[in-house]
Amino acid sequence: MTRTLKSPNDVRIVAVVGSGVIGIGWILHYLRMGLEVRAYDPAPIARTRISEMVAMSWPIMEELGLRTGARMGNLVIAESLANAVATADVVQEAAPEDVKIKTQLFADIDAVAPASTIILTSTSGISMTLIQADCANPGRTATGHPFNPPYLIPLVEVLGGEQTDPEVVEWTMEFYRTFDKYPVFLEREVPAFIASRLQEAMWREALHMIAAGEATVEMIDDCITEGPGLRWVVTGPVMNFHLAGGPDGMKHVLDHFGPTLKEPWTRLIAPELTDELRAAVIDGCNRESAGRSVDEMVLDRDRAIIAVMKARRESAEAATRRRSR
Amino acid sequence: MTRTLKSPNDVRIVAVVGSGVIGIGWILHYLRMGLEVRAYDPAPIARTRISEMVAMSWPIMEELGLRTGARMGNLVIAESLANAVATADVVQEAAPEDVKIKTQLFADIDAVAPASTIILTSTSGISMTLIQADCANPGRTATGHPFNPPYLIPLVEVLGGEQTDPEVVEWTMEFYRTFDKYPVFLEREVPAFIASRLQEAMWREALHMIAAGEATVEMIDDCITEGPGLRWVVTGPVMNFHLAGGPDGMKHVLDHFGPTLKEPWTRLIAPELTDELRAAVIDGCNRESAGRSVDEMVLDRDRAIIAVMKARRESAEAATRRRSR
Numbered sequence: 270m271t272r273t274l275k276s277p278n279d280v281r282i283v284a285v286v287g288s289g290v291i292g293i294g295w296i297l298h299y300l301r302m303g304l305e306v307r308a309y310d311p312a313p314i315a316r317t318r319i320s321e322m323v324a325m326s327w328p329i330m331e332e333l334g335l336r337t338g339a340r341m342g343n344l345v346i347a348e349s350l351a352n353a354v355a356t357a358d359v360v361q362e363a364a365p366e367d368v369k370i371k372t373q374l375f376a377d378i379d380a381v382a383p384a385s386t387i388i389l390t391s392t393s394g395i396s397m398t399l400i401q402a403d404c405a406n407p408g409r410t411a412t413g414h415p416f417n418p419p420y421l422i423p424l425v426e427v428l429g430g431e432q433t434d435p436e437v438v439e440w441t442m443e444f445y446r447t448f449d450k451y452p453v454f455l456e457r458e459v460p461a462f463i464a465s466r467l468q469e470a471m472w473r474e475a476l477h478m479i480a481a482g483e484a485t486v487e488m489i490d491d492c493i494t495e496g497p498g499l500r501w502v503v504t505g506p507v508m509n510f511h512l513a514g515g516p517d518g519m520k521h522v523l524d525h526f527g528p529t530l531k532e533p534w535t536r537l538i539a540p541e542l543t544d545e546l547r548a549a550v551i552d553g554c555n556r557e558s559a560g561r562s563v564d565e566m567v568l569d570r571d572r573a574i575i576a577v578m579k580a581r582r583e584s585a586e587a588a589t590r591r592r593s594r
Numbered sequence: 595m596t597r598t599l600k601s602p603n604d605v606r607i608v609a610v611v612g613s614g615v616i617g618i619g620w621i622l623h624y625l626r627m628g629l630e631v632r633a634y635d636p637a638p639i640a641r642t643r644i645s646e647m648v649a650m651s652w653p654i655m656e657e658l659g660l661r662t663g664a665r666m667g668n669l670v671i672a673e674s675l676a677n678a679v680a681t682a683d684v685v686q687e688a689a690p691e692d693v694k695i696k697t698q699l700f701a702d703i704d705a706v707a708p709a710s711t712i713i714l715t716s717t718s719g720i721s722m723t724l725i726q727a728d729c730a731n732p733g734r735t736a737t738g739h740p741f742n743p744p745y746l747i748p749l750v751e752v753l754g755g756e757q758t759d760p761e762v763v764e765w766t767m768e769f770y771r772t773f774d775k776y777p778v779f780l781e782r783e784v785p786a787f788i789a790s791r792l793q794e795a796m797w798r799e800a801l802h803m804i805a806a807g808e809a810t811v812e813m814i815d816d817c818i819t820e821g822p823g824l825r826w827v828v829t830g831p832v833m834n835f836h837l838a839g840g841p842d843g844m845k846h847v848l849d850h851f852g853p854t855l856k857e858p859w860t861r862l863i864a865p866e867l868t869d870e871l872r873a874a875v876i877d878g879c880n881r882e883s884a885g886r887s888v889d890e891m892v893l894d895r896d897r898a899i900i901a902v903m904k905a906r907r908e909s910a911e912a913a914t915r916r917r918s919r
Contacts, residue, residue, distance in 0.1 A: 290838060329896050394859065416821045417838045418892075421899055424821035451820040459808045461859035464817035470799035470860040471792045471831055478791065479878070480871045483784045486878020490830025492789035495776040496741045496749035498830070502823040503906065505815025506796055513615060513742045534719065534786035535795040537862035546805045553804070553811020561917075567743075571654050573909040574746055580905035581828065584898040592886075 272408070274440045275385070277447040280358040281305055286350065286378065287363035288315045291391050293322045294419030295361050296344060297329075301420065302448045303336035305343045309353035316346050330420065351381040359444065361413065363391040368399055375410060376403035387437060387444070389413040394461040397430030407432035411441045413452070414462060423451035426462045467506070474535050503573040504566075511554040511563065512570055518563045519554040523547050597733070599765045600683065600710070602772040606630055609682035611675065611703065613640045616716050617688035618647045619744030621669060622654075624686075626745065627773045628661035630668045634678035641671050655745065676706040684769065686738065688716040693724055700735060701728035712762060712769070714738040719786040722755030732757035736766045738777070739787055748776035751787045792831070799860050828898040829891075836879040836888070837895055843888045844879040848872050 283299045285292050288310035296319065299306045308319055327341055347353035354360050360382060364374050371390060378388050388410045390400055401407035411429050416422040425445045429438040438454065445452040455462060461469055478484040484492075500509045507519075514521040523542065530539035540546065558566065608624045610617050613635035621644065624631045633644055652666055672678035679685050685707060689699050696715060703713050713735045715725055726732035736754050741747040750770045754763040763779065770777040780787060786794060803809040809817075825834045832844075839846040848867065855864035865871065883891060 290840065326896075329893075329900075332897070332900055394854075394857070416825075418896065421896055422821055422824055423903075424817060426817070451816065453813055453816050453820075455809070455813075457808055459803070460857060463803065463809045463813055464821040466803065466860050467796045467799055467814065467818065468822045468831070469854075470795045470862050472835070473855070473860060473862045473864045474792055474795035475832060476855075476867075476871060476875070477865045478784070478788065479874050480865045480868070483782055484780070484788050486832045486875060487882050488778055488780075488788055489792065490833050490882060491776065491778050492749060492751070492830075493792065493826050494828070494830045495778075496747055496789040497793045498823065498827040499747055500742075501818050502827040502902065503819070505817075505819045505823070506793070507800060507811045508815050510797070515615065529719075529794075530798070530801075532719065532785060535791050535798060535862070537795050537798045537860070539798045540802045540805045542801075543805070546801060549804050550801070550811060557812050557815060565917075568654070569909075569913040571651075571743065571746055572657070572912065573906055575654075575657055576905035576909040577827065577902050578748075580901035581898055584894075584901040587897070588894040592890075 272434055272436055277444040282307060282357045284353045284357035284360045285363060286360060288319050290417060291415060291419055292363035293319060295363055296323060297326050297420040300343055301330040301333060301335055301339050303338040307345050307347050307353040307357055309347045309350050319346055350377060354378055354382040357386055360386060360388045366393060368395050371395060371400045372403055375400050379404040379406055389441060391415055393465055396458050397428060401430045401432055408434035409437050411438055413441060413445060424464060425450045425452045426455055427452045428455040428458060470537060477536050499574050499577060502577060504570055508554060508557055512567050516563055519551045523550060597759055597761055602769040605683040607632060607682045609678045609685045610688060611685060612688035613644050615742060616740060616744055620686050620688055621648060622651050622745040625668055626655040626658060626660055626664050628663040632670050632672050632678040632682055634672045634675050644671055675702060679703055679707040682711055685711060685713045691718060693720050696720060696725045697728055700725050704729040704731055714766060716740055718790055721783050722753060726755045726757055733759035734762050736763055738766060738770060749789060750775045750777045751780055752777045753780040753783060795862060802861050824899050824902060827902060829895055833879060833882055837892050841888055844876045
């Protein structure tokens, strides 16, 4: 079907359905972006909790910087789902992570929202194809998976279900970009998407280590914050290896350290390092490098890590001062 | 045996054996700490490469801050292993990651180093028990595993082999603390230790995703740098979940999200969430929290993430300016 979609710049009203940590986070984010927000949660306690949480975190929004017109007063807590979505350009659903709840909720939202409203789920892993299954108009539904806290972490994973219109996915990417997010588009519906899968692999290995008495919680956290975490936040995990490989970068790493994939270095079995996989990783590093040499990028990385360490230290010192007052 | 160990504060000379990325990194670090460094590498090209690399990276050392007396002139490139270690208080070995090479090298260093010299390997995963096997005096050998770049990343994983004297391990911890490192002591010899295991779990999952066409290199790097990476560098991966769990923290997370461990969210099989494992993770989070509430820590985390994002952005902008000059 052909769809007339307004420019993301013309979005004025976002409805947020659900008011857990993620729902409240979205409310804060969209308020900070200068939008009007309609919040809805069926729980009787929600009204008080939403108001309190938004007020508590508003100073953080001010630190981040408010867009023109942004104010807490742009939030209306609706009495019903129909009221919340009646005038919304976009609905951002953040209900509990349960396929039955979300599928039913999407059918309900779809039934009462204007035809032009885009409906997005915050699911961290449930298939969009299942969530949209009972919608009369599933083409306008898509996934926009945020990361906690949604008012702070830029990443949003965007994907469609089997019935999602391709232009709705494109529009969703543009919508998030317009409102200060960093959307990444997934062509495939992979369980847990990308970031949570990577996180989950590390989390499971950490749990194995704790269960086996090989490490404590503190050792695991220290090892990441004082170790590889400093590199990942600057270069990402793949580019990090590229920069450790000398002038030949990832090519050297794969040819030199490929055999360690056979070592019992985690409980996760390694993939076969085929020629295709080798080429895909090396090509990806080259694309990301965009013509910059490894030496040049190492220097950039070093300066960025120094800046991150300094910012982190100053922030920790400020926290200690706040606590001792 | 009883050992008389000088205070780490009295360490004056460190020998670095090997001059790859890690060896050069250690040379820079110890020079920055105001120590005299004796470098040795059997490769004929090493002399030139060491001098060039140290000169190239010295501005980064200056940005990090030099200790009193620190200067490039404190580096002597030795003509032989014996010369390099003859007067060294500490030897930091950084030879290729090969058990035969390291075991032989440790026997050689042990044979020519003064009895009071502590000998440390940079191995990222080889058992210290194997590396020290052919030493006449293995009690003074231990592992100090750094992270690339060693002049920048604070973490050093410290562990002994079966024949290492316990006081040598303690001394090594104190030595690294004295010279601006963040040592973490491992009681057990686990293949790849802690940080590299966690890194490797994520790396293998990333390779699987690339091999399966589920994600590209760029998507993986973007998802970490703009997503969970921002949290890990501030709180670590376990504490990150604690802070996402609301007032009950990790207890809520394990009871609520425990079932997702059964989901196919990575190719790594999850451990059984036993009562013991549950208690170990919750207790660890409570110890790390040191009396701070989740709300209080969330606020600290948010401010730290804002500071890290700002530092990272400014650093990226500076890099772009450097490149466009």
